[in-house]
Amino acid sequence: MGQTQLYKFATNLTRGQKQLILLFADVLTIPVAMFVALAIQYIGRPVPYGLLNDWEIIPVLMVLSGSLSYALGMNRIQLNDTETAGPAPAALHAVVVGLAAALLNMVAGSPVHWSAYFTFGLILFVGTVAIRLMMRRVFLAILHMKNPRTGVLIYGAGRTGMQLATALRHDPRIQPVAFIDDNPAMRRMTVAGMPVIAPKDIEDLIRKKNIQRVLLAMPSLSAPQKMRISKRLTPLGLEVQALPSFAQLAGEEELVDKLKPVQPADFLPRKQFDDDLATAMPVFRGKTVLVTGAGGSIGSELCRQLLHCRPARIVLLDSSELALYTIDGEMNALSTGVEIVPMLGSVTDARVCRDVLEAHGVQIVLHAAAYKHVPLVERNPLTGLFNNVFGSRTMAEAAREYGVERFMLVSTDKAVRPTNVMGASKRMAEMIVQDMASRPGDTRFSIVRFGNVLGSSGSVIPLFEEQIANGGPVTLTHADVTRYFMTIPEAARLVVVSAAMARGGDVFVLDMGRPVPIRELAHQMIEMAGYTVRDDQNPDGDIEIKITGLRLGEKLHEELLIGEEFMTTQHPKITRAREICLSEIEIATALKDLRNAIDVSDPDAAREVLARWVEGSMRPAQGQVG
Incomplete structure (x- = not known):
């Protein structure tokens, strides 16, 4: 399938189709997680004969996994929200399915030690989250074939800058590339998975990474200080935008310049x-x-x-x-x-x-x-x-x-x-x-x-x-x-x-x-x-x-x-x-x-x-x- 077909396939999927794909992924994760868990349990040892004859446990767990995934709404969580909204239901899903597997194992005469199902639950949790993260990367890669992301620099490697980088990392339009910080102590550090560079190195990075925009993640700076940074960066061909302060976002401060109308009198x-x-x-x-x-x-x-x-x-x-x-x-x-x-x-x-x-x-x-x-x-x-x-x-x-x-x-x-x-x-x-x-x-x-x-x-x-x-x-x-x-x-x-x-x-x-x-x-x-x-x-x-x-x-x-x-x-x-x-x-x-x-x-x-x-x-x- 060519790039054009892949792009059309990804963009034409309905919301229901996407949810169905996630539901099937949760079901198919069961045999993979069980195989890996047993492989770890019996490394270098023979597999018990009773387990080989007790294959019915896998289909039962797959049905349970699909039903539980649907009940918990795991297939309705958007891929972009996986890191924030996905772990909690995925953990509950893994615990319930793992306990069910252990219980079924006991009913079958306990051919496998209970510790294997503990490993199974952990692998199921990791696999459920990992599959979603992988799917998101694949979908974004397909979308970026025709709509490349805009490279941006984040000015300010503090808490606000880190939060901004996390929020933008999965944005389909913007790709944070690096932090800029005036603090010499921050140089050569890696923050939120990105390097921190000095302002003097910006021009080289622009040429290498095709940077088009700088986001000022320092809301505590006064407007004149932001304007001075903007004047320094604009001649480099960069669009400079400022992130509002939390007080502004909370409505405690107006999203306008501090300059008030002057009365000549x-x-x-x-x-x-x-x-x-x-x-x-x-x-x-x-x-x-x-x-x-x-x-x-x-x-x-x-x-x-x-x-x-x-x-x-x-x-x-x-x-x-x-x-x-x-x-x-x-x-x-x-x-x-x-x-x-x-x-x-x-x-x-x-x-x-x-x-x-x-x-x-x-x-x-x-x-x-x-x-x-x-x-x-x-x-x-x-x-x-x-x-x-x-x-x-x-x-x-x-x-x-x-x-x-x-x-x-x-x-x-x-x-x-x-x-x-x-x-x-x-x-x-x-x-x-x-x-x-x-x-x-x-x-x-x-x-x-x-x-x-x-x-x-x-x-x-x-x-x-x-x-x-x-x-x-x-x-x-x-x-x-x-x-x-x-x-x-x-x-x-x-x-x-x-x-x-x-x-x-x-x-x-x-x-x-x-x-x-x-x-x-x-x-x-x-x-x-x-x-x-x-x-x-x-x-x-x-x-x-x-x-x-x-x-x-x-x-x-x-x-x-x-x-x-x-x-x-x-x-x-x-x-x-x-x-x-x-x-x-x-x-x-x-x-x-x-x-x-x-x-x-x-x-x-x-x-x-x-x-x-x-x-x-x-x-x-x-x-x-x-």
């Missing part, structure tokens, strides 16, 4: 800005409000906050189809009586800006559209400048042309004495708005400036969360770097409240408390996730903090004010900065030179324009690594 060194927008409601109620960059982190939260002010209509403008689709769906689900109008387009397109303002009668513009990621804009300076500078000018000019009541530019602390293109582009946008505010007209042009927004796209908290979940390291650009922080809802409320207070030409700044050391923030996040920091003082900690060097254009410390003068407002947490700005002619000259540099694709010329017209622009950052 937990990291603010001050009381959260939680204005209820009561002062802003009269300004926005019943109005049509345009939010540019509506699909971004700040723009989308602005839209949500505006719903509390009950405007008649919110126009959502974004150049990203996916972002616009997402916020439009969310707003329509949240809105109760406020019309939501999604508009796909860029603020750099003058036609789009004019059409949106005219078609919907926009009365208030909250301009949040901008490229904000410092390294990306630094590497794509002309695109960043065109969007942030000329997009702001296009939108502001359209707002002035169509008589919009209020125009609020959302700016950043990176615009203060900027050392990068993104910050300089935002400062240029600020100066454009300041210039617009100085001209006669009905539109109130204002600016709101704040620091880093916790939880926004590309911000430090999502990055740290991902790094902690991956086992570290958590990366800092500099050990001493600090930043001002606020939450996304804080930023949106600040914009809305400031827009309501605007008189024209304002630069609003939130009282953001002390700047937060980023290293302190990293420590907090690691500890809040339930882990410890690994450093020289704690070499056995979970997560390492790694210094990578300041990024291109990055500053050690950000600022919120260009000058020293500021005034209070009716809101205790919001101040109004008093800052000088360029004249209309100077702004026109700067924009002309900048546009020329963009038109000829000359980033160096664009940087020179920024350095000439933006205060502090392109000054090298302290400790900067380019």
Whole structure:
């Protein structure tokens, strides 16, 4: 019979047929066990004449064996369960059949010494179990002809690893090959029938045994420690999986990462800005409000906050189809009586800006559209400048042309004495708005400036969360770097409240408390996730903090004010900065030179324009690594 026929025969057997085969095996074991027992009993001696004539004992014992096997359910025990569920009924079966044989021997006049039936019972027990183990090996070998088992290594030769190896040894899909253990005392040992090897020997074993998977049998390890092992093994082409702890299997511990959701407000060194927008409601109620960059982190939260002010209509403008689709769906689900109008387009397109303002009668513009990621804009300076500078000018000019009541530019602390293109582009946008505010007209042009927004796209908290979940390291650009922080809802409320207070030409700044050391923030996040920091003082900690060097254009410390003068407002947490700005002619000259540099694709010329017209622009950052 060929391999294909053997495979079909093994896989096509019904459960009843398998049980019948086991029952016949138990019956046929009787004469074999009796022959072996008597052979042992009478080694070197003649067999008694009475025994040769008393052959009827064998058929009686075979009938008894089959009946007892069926009654005890021995033929219904699966082969994979032989080692656990098989020995007890097999022992009882052997004892009963052995006693019956001895009793029959006595009835026949005791031609054989009773000790032979003791040996017979032992051989019957061993044979019954051995036949099942042999049958399992044969069936597995047949099945593996077409479905080879996946070779695996078990990382950890402790009790959990031994239990896992025992459980997997007879699995039809997985074949444990060896243990891996970091403990030098375990090397060259054999545990549960498998060798224990050092991590450095894994690569050789992979080539020899075609290993594809490693199972981590060390549930006491923390998630970061497991991730470090995984990162070490994955480049070798291995799939790494972790065995749950017994506490997790018992339901006492969740089968999830220890990393818990982080609330950004937990990291603010001050009381959260939680204005209820009561002062802003009269300004926005019943109005049509345009939010540019509506699909971004700040723009989308602005839209949500505006719903509390009950405007008649919110126009959502974004150049990203996916972002616009997402916020439009969310707003329509949240809105109760406020019309939501999604508009796909860029603020750099003058036609789009004019059409949106005219078609919907926009009365208030909250301009949040901008490229904000410092390294990306630094590497794509002309695109960043065109969007942030000329997009702001296009939108502001359209707002002035169509008589919009209020125009609020959302700016950043990176615009203060900027050392990068993104910050300089935002400062240029600020100066454009300041210039617009100085001209006669009905539109109130204002600016709101704040620091880093916790939880926004590309911000430090999502990055740290991902790094902690991956086992570290958590990366800092500099050990001493600090930043001002606020939450996304804080930023949106600040914009809305400031827009309501605007008189024209304002630069609003939130009282953001002390700047937060980023290293302190990293420590907090690691500890809040339930882990410890690994450093020289704690070499056995979970997560390492790694210094990578300041990024291109990055500053050690950000600022919120260009000058020293500021005034209070009716809101205790919001101040109004008093800052000088360029004249209309100077702004026109700067924009002309900048546009020329963009038109000829000359980033160096664009940087020179920024350095000439933006205060502090392109000054090298302290400790900067380019």
